[in-house]
Amino acid sequence: MxxxxxxxxxxxxxxxxxxxxxxxxxxxxxxxxxxxxxxxxxxxxxxxxxxxxxxxxxxxxxxxxxxxxxxxxxxxxxxxxxxxxxxxxxxxxxxxxxxxxxxxxxxxxxxxxxxxxxxxxxxxxxxxxxxxxxxxxxxxxxxTMPGITCVSGAMLLLTKAPEYGKNGLLVMGDVAVTPVPDASQLAQIAVCTAYTAKNVAGIENPKVALLSFSTKGSAKHEVVDKVVEAVKLAKALDPNLLLDGELQADAALVPSIGASKAPGSPIAGEANVLIVPSLEVGNISYKLVQRLGNADAIGPILQGIxxxxxxxxxxxxxxxxxxxxxxxxxxxxxxxxxx
Structure with missing residues (x-):
C-alpha cells in the first residue's frame, strides 16, 4: 500500500x-x-x-x-x-x-x-x-476543465486482493460530489476518473468499467439505459480510452465471469477503474470495501476543475x-x- x-x-x-x-x-x-x-x-x-x-x-x-x-x-x-x-x-x-x-x-x-x-x-x-x-x-x-461541466470525486482503493485491478489497486468515481449524474455527467466522471487513475494512481492503461446491475442487456430499466448512453458519450469524449459498460461488478473484475457475461469486451474481467451510476452507490461501495475488505481508501480526489x-x-x-x-x-x- x-x-x-x-x-x-x-x-x-x-x-x-x-x-x-x-x-x-x-x-x-x-x-x-x-x-x-x-x-x-x-x-x-x-x-x-x-x-x-x-x-x-x-x-x-x-x-x-x-x-x-x-x-x-x-x-x-x-x-x-x-x-x-x-x-x-x-x-x-x-x-x-x-x-x-x-x-x-x-x-x-x-x-x-x-x-x-x-x-x-x-x-x-x-x-x-x-x-x-x-x-x-x-x-x-x-x-471546470475544457469540455467538462461536472465536478466529481475519485477514491483510490488499496485492497488486499492483488488479483484485481493493478495489484489490488482500483479507482472509483464518483464518490463525493454529484448525487444523481445524468448520462452526460456520468460520461465526464468516467473520463476524469481515468485521468486520475493515470496521473495520481500511476495506472498507465486505465481500463474503465461503467457499472450497473445489468451486464450487456441482461436487465432492462431506465437506469441501465443511462449507463449505456454514458458509455457512448464517454467514448466520444475520449476515443482512446479503454472503456466498456454496462457491466456488473463481478463481470468487470473477474476474468472468467467477464468472459462468459461480456464476451469480446475490451476490459471485462480486467477493470481497474470503476464508475458507479450514482453517488449513493459510490459512497456505500467504497465504505463497504474499506470496512469489510480492510482496504485503504484514499480521497476523495476532486476532478474536473x-x-x-x-x-x-x-x-x-x-x-x-x-x-x-x-x-x-x-x-x-x-x-x-x-x-
Whole structure:
C-alpha cells in the first residue's frame, strides 16, 4: 500500500508545485505543512496572520514553517490586483469592486485567485471548512476543465486482493460530489476518473468499467439505459480510452465471469477503474470495501476543475493532509504537462 503513496510523494518531489493552504493556522494543517517542507515535497503558500502562524510554529516546535510563503489575507501587495481579477471574472453576475474587495479577504477565495493569477498550482482545504465552502470559490474563479461541466470525486482503493485491478489497486468515481449524474455527467466522471487513475494512481492503461446491475442487456430499466448512453458519450469524449459498460461488478473484475457475461469486451474481467451510476452507490461501495475488505481508501480526489482544488474531511489526520498535498501536486504536474 505504502508503495503507491511513496510513488506519489516521489513524483511530487521531482517536480515541486506551489500548493496553497488557506487554513494556515489550523493545527493539523500546520503540522502536515512542516513535514511537507521538511521532506521538500512541495512549495507551500500558507494563508493567515504571519505573526500567528509563526507563534503557533514555535509553540508546536515546527522548525521548517519559515520555508513557506506566508500571505496575510488582510494585508498583502496583490490585494487590489486580486480584487480586480475577481470583479472581472464575476462581472456578468453583477459583482462590484466593493464586493470583490471583501471576498478577497476570505482565504478560500484568495487561494483560488492566487491560482487563477498563475501564482500557485493547486489548493487544499477543508480541515475546518465545509465542502460547499471549499468548492464554491473554485467553481466561480478557476472553473471546470475544457469540455467538462461536472465536478466529481475519485477514491483510490488499496485492497488486499492483488488479483484485481493493478495489484489490488482500483479507482472509483464518483464518490463525493454529484448525487444523481445524468448520462452526460456520468460520461465526464468516467473520463476524469481515468485521468486520475493515470496521473495520481500511476495506472498507465486505465481500463474503465461503467457499472450497473445489468451486464450487456441482461436487465432492462431506465437506469441501465443511462449507463449505456454514458458509455457512448464517454467514448466520444475520449476515443482512446479503454472503456466498456454496462457491466456488473463481478463481470468487470473477474476474468472468467467477464468472459462468459461480456464476451469480446475490451476490459471485462480486467477493470481497474470503476464508475458507479450514482453517488449513493459510490459512497456505500467504497465504505463497504474499506470496512469489510480492510482496504485503504484514499480521497476523495476532486476532478474536473481546471486547476486542482481538493477538499479534506474535517476529521482528517496530519497524514491525510500530507498525502493530499502530494496528490494535489501530482494533479498539477499532469495539468502542466498537458498545457
Amino acid at each position: 505504502h508503495n503507491l503513496i511513496n510513488e506519489i510523494v516521489a513524483r511530487a518531489k521531482a517536480n515541486r508545485q506551489r500548493i496553497v493552504l488557506p487554513e494556515g493556522t489550523e493545527e493539523r494543517t500546520l503540522k502536515a505543512a512542516n513535514l511537507i517542507l521538511t521532506d521538500e515535497v512541495a512549495d507551500l503558500i500558507l494563508l493567515g496572520s504571519p505573526d500567528e502562524i509563526m507563534e503557533l510554529a514555535t509553540k508546536w516546535g515546527l522548525g521548517n514553517i519559515g520555508k513557506a510563503t506566508i500571505i496575510d489575507p488582510t494585508n498583502h501587495p496583490k490585494q487590489e490586483e486580486y480584487a480586480l481579477l475577481l470583479c472581472e471574472l464575476r462581472k456578468k453576475k453583477g459583482m462590484t469592486i466593493e464586493e470583490a474587495r471583501k471576498l478577497v479577504l476570505d482565504p478560500l477565495y484568495l487561494g483560488c485567485l492566487i491560482i487563477k493569477n498563475g501564482d500557485a498550482d493547486g489548493q487544499l482545504a477543508g480541515a475546518k471548512n465545509t465542502t460547499g465552502d471549499v468548492l464554491r470559490p473554485a467553481l466561480q474563479i478557476i472553473k 481546471a486547476r486542482p482544488v481538493n477538499d479534506l474531511s474535517r476529521g482528517c489526520s496530519i497524514e491525510d493532509i500530507y498525502r493530499m498535498i502530494a496528490i494535489t501536486a501530482n494533479q498539477a504536474i499532469a495539468l502542466n504537462n498537458t498545457k
